[in-house]
Amino acid sequence: MQAWLCENPTGVDTLRWTELPTPDPAAGQVLIAVHAASLNFPDLLTVQNKYQVKPPLPFVPGSEFSGVVQAVGEGVKHVKPGDRVASVGVFGGFATHACVNAMQVLPLPAAFDLTDAAAFAFTYGTSHHALIDRAQLKAGDSVLVLGAAGGVGSAAVQIAKAAGAKVIAAVSSAEKAAFCRRLGAELAIDTSRENLRDALKAAGIAPDVVYDPVGGDLAEAAFRSIAWRGHYLVVGFAAGPIPALAFNLPLLKGASIVGVFWGDFVRREPKAFAHEIAELVDWYGKGLVKPAIDARLPMSALPEAYARMASRRVMGKVVMVN
Numbered sequence: 001m002q003a004w005l006c007e008n009p010t011g012v013d014t015l016r017w018t019e020l021p022t023p024d025p026a027a028g029q030v031l032i033a034v035h036a037a038s039l040n041f042p043d044l045l046t047v048q049n050k051y052q053v054k055p056p057l058p059f060v061p062g063s064e065f066s067g068v069v070q071a072v073g074e075g076v077k078h079v080k081p082g083d084r085v086a087s088v089g090v091f092g093g094f095a096t097h098a099c100v101n102a103m104q105v106l107p108l109p110a111a112f113d114l115t116d117a118a119a120f121a122f123t124y125g126t127s128h129h130a131l132i133d134r135a136q137l138k139a140g141d142s143v144l145v146l147g148a149a150g151g152v153g154s155a156a157v158q159i160a161k162a163a164g165a166k167v168i169a170a171v172s173s174a175e176k177a178a179f180c181r182r183l184g185a186e187l188a189i190d191t192s193r194e195n196l197r198d199a200l201k202a203a204g205i206a207p208d209v210v211y212d213p214v215g216g217d218l219a220e221a222a223f224r225s226i227a228w229r230g231h232y233l234v235v236g237f238a239a240g241p242i243p244a245l246a247f248n249l250p251l252l253k254g255a256s257i258v259g260v261f262w263g264d265f266v267r268r269e270p271k272a273f274a275h276e277i278a279e280l281v282d283w284y285g286k287g288l289v290k291p292a293i294d295a296r297l298p299m300s301a302l303p304e305a306y307a308r309m310a311s312r313r314v315m316g317k318v319v320m321v322n
Helices: 041-047 121-134 151-162 174-183 196-202 218-224 248-253 262-268 270-285 299-310
Strands: 002-005 016-019 029-038 064-072 084-088 097-101 105-107 142-146 166-171 187-190 209-212 231-234 256-259 293-298 317-321
Touching: 002 299, 029 084, 041 299, 064 097, 084 121, 121 151, 121 209, 121 231, 121 256, 121 262, 121 270, 142 151, 142 218, 151 166, 151 174, 151 209, 166 174, 174 187, 187 196, 196 218, 209 218, 218 248, 262 270, 293 299, 299 317
Parallel strands: 142 166, 142 209, 166 187, 209 231, 231 256, 293 317
Antiparallel strands: 002 016, 029 064, 029 097, 029 317, 064 084, 084 105
């Protein structure tokens, strides 16, 4: 097998595309021939040694991928060789083959496109857990999505629409604003040219839910705009700086600051996770959600994919294919 190997997690430049022995699955493991793998923000943090989960060295990065089962270890019952599957974990996907814990493997319906499957569980799972579970989103609510053109942001736009909510997308360019309107956002605010609070006031909108995977400078303006009893979802800090909010703001708004840690949710609440993924797969089958693929690149072009993510030009997800 071939794989991108991280031996020194100091950045993308240290990754090597190399030949490795194809492993045999041990008990409770599944060997997958990787069809496609998508790039998520934690994949960047992991090779920079900045992610909260630190795999033992050396490791193959790539937290989300799809493919076909080649072999299963003892005790694995829910998949068999030849099955089409997706996998979400911490590492292993940026390769031609991956051997993973069977608990990380999701069987796919026959109609689920394998490339879509490589860009689905992480972003849609995060956004569903945030909006439907943590914020208890209901039809008629208004949702402000920060970083709405990115992977989790574009998923949040679609999920909020599927739940019957009104979506306001905050983005950093006119091109991204047009992209989010195509996804279904009723209003798209280009924060490179418009003041977020002023634009929301002009539209007469106080969001019931703020979905924030970005952090940084927009957080306080977004929170000051939130509706009474609103929910502010802390999803991540793609902008870099972690914002600090004064405690009088949630007091004055009667609002909640809600943490969203999807990875630990999956580990701690596997039954709830299974229910959420089943609902998302059903929505995919009905055409309510579908990953927006920004670019398809060969697996050997992973550094190009990382560079595209770093440039903040990505709209949706970047996928590498074998």
